[in-house]
């Protein structure tokens with residue numbers, strides 16, 4: 001679906017549209033279904049103009065008939081006023097970046113005959129976008145050079161080939177050959193849903209006039225560590241130096257990411273964080289005055305749940321400070337102010353993502369700016385006098401907002417989904433705290449069915465989150481949408497059990513290396529809390545989870561619990577087979593499994609198979625290389641062998657997550673059919 005013609009002034013996405021939307025009467029409102037949810041527009045991370053006056057975001061829409069996504073760039077004045085659609089091409093545009101003079105926006109897209117994503121440059125004042133690269137291996141994550149005449153980008157290339165023609169030929173040969181074997185000498189071999197090939201990520205510079213790109217890191221002896229997301233590198237404000245992450249592990253299975261710098265002109269690369277040998281140094285960002293380099297550091301090997309410290313390096317002396325010393329939160333998101341006097345970023349902070357201000361000198365403690373009362377605020381961007389971000393909640397998808405850095409007030413800029421949401425009757429959302437394992441305070445989200453009547457009794461659907469070192473914050477989920485489940489007639493909960501992030505490092509780390517028992521107890525105590533409520537029917541409770549959440553749900557399956565049925569997606573069911581199945585399994589922080597098999601015996605859900613008796617819906621994707629398909633098959637076959645009512649829903653073309661629209665709608669329909677058959681939804685007297 002398109003929003004309109006090029007450069008059309010669009011009220012549709014602007015905040016102004018809220019005022020003009022026809023009011024929808026309560027009785028006309030409907031509960032949101034999975035299909036409705038797929039009709040919502042998805043607003044991605046903003047890119048703020050250098051003067052801070054306008055923000056560009058990519059807005060995606062999905063077509064349920066074709067399963068296709070279209071994404072276009074929209075420009076929003078930060079102070080309000082109508083949004084302007086910048087692109088209408090059927091291809092999805094991404095990675096938007098403003099030129100230093102604010103006159104152009106570069107982005108990546110696979111348009112027309114492009115076989116891989118290329119960089120395009122669009123004049124902001126009007127005119128067509130012009131393609132500036134023709135790189136057979138694709139151009140990703142562009143950043144402008146300081147003079148505005150060129151860009152640096154990343155491409156994944158074979159390092160034994162010296163020309164783009166040779167790269168193109170090998171790509172063609174690999175596509176055409178009937179010999180499909182892959183060979184590795186070093187781990188990792190895969191990332192989430194794809195096998196890694198024998199290429200490396202390297203940086204190139206290109207002029208915007210379309211001259212052949214020039215290699216920067218190729219020949220330096222190191223390559224860029226990159227899996228997904230935004231640009232992992234930054235260019236110094238004088239346009240002379242680039243900082244980028246490198247995995248210096250020579251063995252495989254002991255990843256050690258250090259930050260390197262290299263001249264934009266190429267040459268030798270220098271490791272600037274060689275002393276941190278046990279954790280990743282990442283996300284380098286130069287201060288606008290060019291004096292400092294901010295980056296994240298973790299130091300505990302194999303523990304992604306470690307709080308990321310925010311480090312600031314003096315580029316002249318190399319002296320480096322941890323400016324978040326004593327801050328018991330992870331500072332993984334940050335953006336410098338123009339005067340280099342502060343940084344702002346979103347923090348996973350006790351069940352909500354809130355914006356904090358950091359002092360680059362480390363004298364002032366990180367200061368909370370937004371209070372979290374209106375949902376998660378993430379993806380913070382600072383420029384000129386503006387601070388923009390995305391805001392979302394359990395009941396509303398992300399929209400672009402402006403933040404007042406002094407008062408913390410959050411103001412809507414986009415309203416891409418205001419009209420659609422006005423037609424839905426959402427359930428009330430509450431944050432509660434109960435006493436969990438070891439008498440600790442556990443935060444839990446409760447989402448009530450629309451038209452909830454506290455004098456009646458409702459069934460409960462307890463959702464168990466993944467990670468485990470993640471948290472359920474006030475965010476809109478497309479994969480496990482609590483409002484869709486509440487619309488079926490359940491009181492839905494998400495509890496942030498021990499191990500969750502955002503509640504302090506000790507709480508996060510309290511389930512290592514014993515993954516099962518304490519989160520299990522937290523879940524049972526959450527069930528007790530619910531069962532004691534007059535509005536809950538304790539004989540109509542179910543639990544559902546995915547990934548680590550599927551681990552904990554299958555751990556529950558082999559133990560005492562009050563649930564009438566369980567829904568288990570992409571579960572880590574067998575810790576023996578998960579152990580070395582992917583990159584996470586390869587990072588043993590404590591003992592290797594052959595040195596501590598008792599831990600696996602205590603913690604692996606499959607060891608309790610002899611006690612399985614609860615009807616269970618098992619779901620898994622074939623392309624899941626994070627938790628491979630064997631887990632779902634083992635769990636289902638074991639339930640069948642024990643004569644326990646069970647059903648396996650298998651997705652041949654989905655990975656760790658169900659991401660395709662029609663498959664997702666089918667996933668929701670299977671979960672709805674199964675849960676309703678085992679736990680009657682809706683109120684009873």
Ligand SMILES: CSCC[C@H](NC=O)C(=O)N[C@@H](CC(C)C)C(=O)N[C@@H](Cc1ccccc1)C(=O)O
Nearest residue numbers: 304466467468470546547548549572584626627656
């Ligand atoms: C957000 S980082 C979580 C990464 C975590 N890494 C280490 O294990 C992870 O992938 N966890 C898996 C389970 C693991 C394979 C044992 C998991 O539970 N994934 C969850 C959470 C998640 C959400 C978004 C991105 C990555 C993971 C899930 O898939 O819902």
